[in-house]
Amino acid sequence: MTDVVFLVLLFLHIGGVILWMGAAVLSVSILGPMMSKLSGPTKMEFMKIIGPAFERYNIRNATIAIAAGLILYAYITQVATSLAPTSAGTPWLGVGIILALVAYIVGWVIIRPTNHKLWASMSQSPPAQGSGPTPEAAALQKRLMASSGIQALLLLFALLFMVLGANL
Numbered sequence: 001m002t003d004v005v006f007l008v009l010l011f012l013h014i015g016g017v018i019l020w021m022g023a024a025v026l027s028v029s030i031l032g033p034m035m036s037k038l039s040g041p042t043k044m045e046f047m048k049i050i051g052p053a054f055e056r057y058n059i060r061n062a063t064i065a066i067a068a069g070l071i072l073y074a075y076i077t078q079v080a081t082s083l084a085p086t087s088a089g090t091p092w093l094g095v096g097i098i099l100a101l102v103a104y105i106v107g108w109v110i111i112r113p114t115n116h117k118l119w120a121s122m123s124q125s126p127p128a129q130g131s132g133p134t135p136e137a138a139a140l141q142k143r144l145m146a147s148s149g150i151q152a153l154l155l156l157f158a159l160l161f162m163v164l165g166a167n168l
């Protein structure tokens with residue numbers, strides 16, 4: 001018989017994952033490179049409008065993906081054990097979970113604080129028209145790009161290992 005709880009949790013998990021990963025890839029492939037082409041005041045305006053909303057969107061979807069994933073894992077290993085991965089799949093699922101948790105921590109511990117420092121730095125010394133970012137802002141932007149790239153890569157590998165773990 002169809003397990004509704006499993007389906008709902010899986011839907012929430014995959015839904016959160018799609019939105020989180022989509023935003024991470026968009027950030028690395030479009031938003032980041034585009035930011036470095038914008039001039040001072042335009043960049044500032046763009047960051048003010050998009051930044052906080054983009055951050056809330058990412059935190060919400062990442063948290064839904066992780067929470068639903070953890071509940072799903074508990075459900076299939078403790079309650080509906082017939083749905084648990086095979087012994088060949090379990091280690092791969094485990095690696096996927098570890099990579100996903102590291103990606104989530106990178107978001108909270110590096111990306112979010114760097115974003116906030118960048119906003120603060122740009123508000124304190126707003127860039128003039130035609131001028132480049134201050135050295136501090138440039139360093140923060142570089143860190144933001146690097147950590148966002150690492151997070152996107154971790155998510156990509158988490159996705160590969162999840163699919164492997166669930167289907168082996």
Ligand code: HEM
Nearest residue numbers: 017066069070072073084085097100155158159162163166
């Ligand atoms: C703490 C984090 C996570 C936990 C605990 C978790 C747990 C799970 C569990 C228990 C399943 C069901 C496996 C099965 O049916 O045997 C699953 C499926 C899946 N997860 Fe995750 N997951 C996490 C993060 C992620 C992330 C970050 C991604 C993607 C980037 C992801 C992508 C998937 C996909 C695509 C499936 C469906 C696989 C399939 O049925 O082929 N998960 N996850």
